[in-house]
Every structure is written in structure tokens, then in C-alpha cells.
Amino acid sequence: MSMFKSLSAEAGAEILSAMRSPSYMIPTLVFPIAFYALFGLVLTQGREMTAYLLATYGVFAVMGPSIFGFGVTVAAERERGWLQLKQISPTPALGFVFGKFITTLLFSGIILALLYCTAAYGGIAMPRVVWASLLGVHLLAIFPMLLIGLSIGLLLRSNAALAVANIVFMGLAILGGLWMPVSVYPEAMQNIAKLLPSYHLAEISLAVSQAPGERNILGNLIPVVVATVLLLGLVMVSWNRQKK
Amino acid sequence: MIRNIAPISLSVLAVGLASLVFLLPTTESEVGTKVESSEEKLNSSLYIENVRLAQSGKLGAPTNLLIENGIIIGIGSEIEAGGLEVFDGQGHTVLAGLIDSHTHSFGSALSDGVRFGVTTHIDMFSDSSVLTQAKLDREDVSSRNKTDLYSAGMMATSPGGHGTQYGVHIETIETVDQVPSWVKARIAEGSDFLKLVYMPEQDWVTSLDREIARAIIEEGHARGLKVLAHINTDIEARHMIEDGIDGLVHIFGNKVADDVLVELAKEKEVFIIPTLSVIASVANEKVGHTFDETLLSPMQRQTLNAGFGVDIPGFSLENALESVKLFHDAGVPIIAGSDAPNPGTAHGVSLHQEMELLVRAGISEADVIAAATSIPAVIFELEGRGELQQGSRADFVLIDGNPFENITFSQNISSVFKNGKIVERKVTKEKAGSALGPTIISDFEEGMNTSESFIWSTTTDEMAGGASTASLSESVEEDGNKTLQVDMQNNAGFPYPWAGASVFAKEGPVDLSGINSLVFEVKGTQGQYRTMAFSGNTRGVPPTLTFIATEEWSTIRLGLTEFEGLELNNVNGFAIVSGHGIGKTQLYIDNIRLEE
16 A cells, blocks of 8 residues: 555656646647647648548657656656665655656647547547547557657766657657658658657557558567567666666 | 545546547448447348249259358258248349449449449459458458459559549559569559550550560569450450450450450450440440439439540440450350449449340350359459358349349349348438529629639649649620639640639539529630539549630520539539640630529
């Protein structure tokens, strides 16, 4: 019970802290919705693109809170010695990660809800099971993204972390085909896309939302799982190194 | 206090997202129905008693069918209902679900097909984006009111060649080098086979040359795909047969096949889908049908009543009929295909017309029924289709009478079953437009777009990949009368260029049943111009009437019923455009109105 209490307290504090920092709130909440409204609704003709971008922007939407929420804040807190303090204090050290995870989940959920409402306003109608599976895929996308953020946060100093997080964030979004289909890129760029978890997550989202084109969910799921496992390994190594 | 934030906000989020999923707009799409019907599937057994199977050239004795989950699991007079739901077949004849082996399946094609007993379409060119879904759908044995689709997807043609005129995206082929990647792309998109257009003898359109056509055939075969060809003449047919084509998707009509060609076709084991229905339409011969007119969908009515509107030489139905008989007698497989929805044909309906034409060519009723069922099933490897036996799909048609005595009995459909479920044959009514009485669309005195119901804009072949341009402006006559000035420039780029002005109903289709004619005053560059009319289900070339303009004002009066196939209760608008020629023209239009 005390474990639950301490984790809840940790998560509650994280949520409050996130809510109180507009520099985190506004970009992560507003940007994906604003971009989607602009590129998916206003600047396109026909609902095909609106539906296509809904699938890919869902992945983009959860990237913000995952990469920045972990990458930048962990790096800053680590530099201030906060992480070290946590690790030697009697509370479970992973509570620190847990709190951030809950915050990320909460924010991602809110952004996704707003994104879906925007899409619905733009005329997208899909079978209920598709909406539900799309939500499932987008929520699952949090895990690899969060691990990317956490690796950045654990490995880099806070100044570098912000810069790297930005580059990684943009790279995953653009090269992964979250803003526009990778099929419009030259072949070399298309090959890079296939190395990115964001690309495979977007393909899975597109497959469940039945976008035109042939897709093999398993073929996209395996790279995502592999990437997640590798990232988890990286995080564990850097976490333990941190302890020493 | 702080401890409560996370649990509460997460609960709120979970409940919020869950209810959002239920509140977001849904469609009754395939997935939705699939999910619902998977439960239904479990008890989708049906017992059909007292029917007679018409296949393999014989009308069988009364028998019973047992169906489970969309599959026939038993046929025989000894089979009993065993407590299952019973459907009384009343002694009707059962035909295996018909296969139309030459369609272009868009619009209401798949629902129109199945309502007329055509449960499988072999599509010879349509938008490749539908292929993935089509593959899923045709494997699904749950209840659906839709024809199953196999397709060539995008077809192989040259820049500006046949096929590029429909506004469907085509990657054309110019060199042999492009062939491997083109074929690879089709396989990736899900083409079930390949179709190429080979008509180098036609001087009005470009074509793939023989070398490229041969490369496509070889590449397709190397990758395990059948390759079919669209040809126009006997010589083109001979080239393709010599080069190893698997089948021809039309018969030629320019002359009767000679013995050498027939022998060659036999030796090379090609099959032919003659599409006599569309050749009859090109040759201006109406075939007719005995179906209840109220069963026709708007698209069926429109395409069936439409005509090609031009005389295309080299299409003699008599030659085609004679050649079909020669090939058939030599042992070349003949397959029924309609080429619907080309002008003069309609999905579903025209396969029955095609069977009638094949009988007219001199083929026996038994062989003709096989040409629409078992033969294409074998040739296109359609497992479980084309023949009714234990284990085959429960796709079949109940008709009155013995089709081996009279092929037109295939049109006496009493019911259609798709995946073991009875098909709703009535057409779901399309919403008619709001009624509009006689009205002045525009007199242009207050400007172009002052009408409450209509809006003007330019229309050109740019939407189909052409390069023509048009502009609209106001013009003032010497007496102060204002008119609409339309400047049109037809440029080469699209095989059938157009440019001009369109006027469309602002708030969706209007019901013009109470209107007799479209009237306007016109003057301009002397020459022929076209007026097109668009209604709810217009697909392909809209019904068109021509008029002559001179440099003096004249009044043009076009009867709305003369626009063949126009759905009067569902009109979207009209377009006044240039003639076919390349060049610059100018029109002044005034007082355009709808009169009783």
C-alpha cells in the first residue's frame, strides 16, 4: 500500500509539475493539433489525405510528450543531482520513471483525443473497431518513443539533450513519413525511413485504418519490437551507469 | 491530496477515451459489417429445398442444398433440413454464381452485379487503390451484398494511349527498360493478372509497340501472372497470340477471323473474352433485356441508355459473331464478359446480354453457361466458384425455367444468394435532389454568380491530365446588356480535349423532372460546341449534345430528355464546352434558363 501511495504521489507531483510548465504544455499539446488541422484539413482536398495524416499524426502526437517529457526533463534533473538523490533515497528509484510515464500517458491521451475530434470535425468517419485499434496503436507508440527520450535524458547533458531531442524528434517525424508519405521521397530517404520506429508505427496505424496500399502489420511490428528491446537495453545500461 | 491527482486524471482519461471511441463518427464499412457478421456467421446455416441444378450442360432432378458459413456443405435429395432454417426453392433452376470476365468495377458496380446474379467480377482496369480491400472482401464468406472482385488494376498503355482518357491515374510505358519495374509495381499493388493495350494499327491513338508488349508478356509470365491484351484488329490479335499472350479481352470486329489465325489461337492455347455486348453498342445495336426496369440502379440506367456517340469504324457485330463461332468450334475457350459499364452496357444486366449474344453467335446454351461460370473459374483459378458442389462457395442464382432451352431464362431471376445469404435485389434509393421549377439560371446583369441555386466555374481537361485552358469574364454589349464571355483554348495533351464553362447546383443535386429544356442565347467563334449534363451517378463520359454557334446571337434549346441516361431527378449541373478540335474559341452566353 505504501508503494502505491508513494508512486501515486510521485506521479501526481510529475503531473502538477508538467501542468505548471507552459514551455512543455503548449508545444506538445498545441503543435500536433495545429499542424494536423493545417496540413490534414485546411490545405488538402478530399478526405483521403485527412484520414492518412490522422494515422501518422497520431504517432507524431505521442512523440512530443514522450521524447521531450523524458529526454529534456530527465537530463535537467540529472544534472541538478535530483536523480542521484532519488536513487539513494528509500523510495523506489523507478518511481521517478513511473511518474513521468503516467504524465506522458495522460498528455498523449489528451492530445490523441483532441486529434481524433479534429479529424471527426474534418469529416472522418470510421468503424468503431478502427477508431479503437487506432487508439491502441497510438498509445503503444508511447513505449518506444519514451525509451528514446529516456536514453537521451540519461546519456546527455541538459543543453545537449534539448538539441538532440529536437533533432531526433524532427528526424523521426519527417524521415518516418509522419508529415507526408515517404513514397514522395527519393529512394535513399525511403530506405532510411525503414530504419526508424516512427515509420513502422505509422505503417501499422495506416494498416489498421485501412489506408490504400498493401501493408504487412507483422513486417512492421517486428522492427518496432526489436527497436523497443534495444532501447530498453540501452536505458538499463545507462541507468545503472548513472547509479555508479 | 497530491496522491489523488494521478489516479483521478488517469481514470478520467480512460473513461474519456473509451467514450470518445463510442462518440466518434462511424461508417457502416466493410470492417463494421464484418465484425457484426462474424457472430452471425456461426448460425448462418441454411437449407434450400426443391431446386434443380443447371450445370455441366444438364438440368438435374430436384435436390436440396445445405449451406454453412457461406459454403455449400451438402447437395442431394436425401439431405434433410435437420432443424435448420428452410428456404423453399419451389422447383426453381439453380445456376452457379455468374462470372463477368470483363468489367471496370467502380461506382455501384459491385452491388449492381450481385443484384443480377453476377457474384464475381474479373476487372480489366480500374483504380488500383481498391485492390487490397477487394482481396480481403472476396476471401470473406460472411454475408455481403457485393460482387467479389479480381482485377488487373492499372493497365499497361502508352502515353496518350487507350486507357488514359478516363482520368484514372496510369503510369504509362515508353521503353522496354521500364517494364520490369512497372510489373513489380503492379504486383505490389495487388494486380491479379496483367492487361496491356496493343493497338498499333489505330492511327487515332498511340499504342505500346510490339517489343514492349512482348516484354510485358515475358515479365508477367516470369513472375507467374497471366497477361491479357486489348486488341482492335485481327492483325493485332495475331501479333499478341504469336508473342505468347494468355488471352484476348475483346474479339476484333474489323473482319472475320481466317483459318490461320484460328489455328494459331488453338495451338497457342489462348482464350478469348469477346465482349460482344460492347461491340454491339459501338455498332449501334441495342440488345435489350427482360429485367424489371425498377431494379436498375441510376448508374445502370445511365450506362445502359448511353451510346458511344461517335461512329468508330472497324466494329462489325456480324464479323465478331462469326469469328467467335469459328474460334469456339476450333476449341478456343470463349469466356463471357460484358465490358460494363461502357456506354450501352450495365453491370449485372450486360452479362445476361452477353450470354444471349454468344448463343446468337452459334454457341450452345450449355457452353454459354459454362462460359459465364466454370470456364473462367478454371482459367482464372477461382477456387470454389463457377460450379456448385460440396465445398464450393454458396454463390448462386435461382431462375425460372430451363436455360439450356432458352438462354434468356437466365434473366428470370427469382433470387440471388451470395455467401449463402439471400441478396436484397431492390436498389437502395438514392436521395433525389430538391425539386426546381422553371428558373433563370443567369442573365448576367448583376454579375456571374448571382443565382441562389447555381454557381459558374471553368472546366477543362486539366482534371484528366490535359493542357487546355478556359477563362470566364463578364462582357458588356453595345446596348449595355451583360453576358458571360467564355474564352477557350483546346491544347494537345489529352486525347479528347475540352475547355469551357460549367454551371453546377450549389447545394447538391436538383430535381429537374418538371423541366423540359435548357435554353440559352449564344454567339461566338463559328463552330460546333458541346453541352454536357451531369447527374447523381454520372461516371465516365457524361451525356452530351452538340450545338452550332455563329457570330450572330441565336437561341439554343436542348431537351433534357435528349441527354441520354441523365437522371432528371438528380441533376448536378451542365457544362458548355469547346468542340473536339485543337485551338482557340470564344463564346458569349446569355439568359441561360430552365423552361417548362
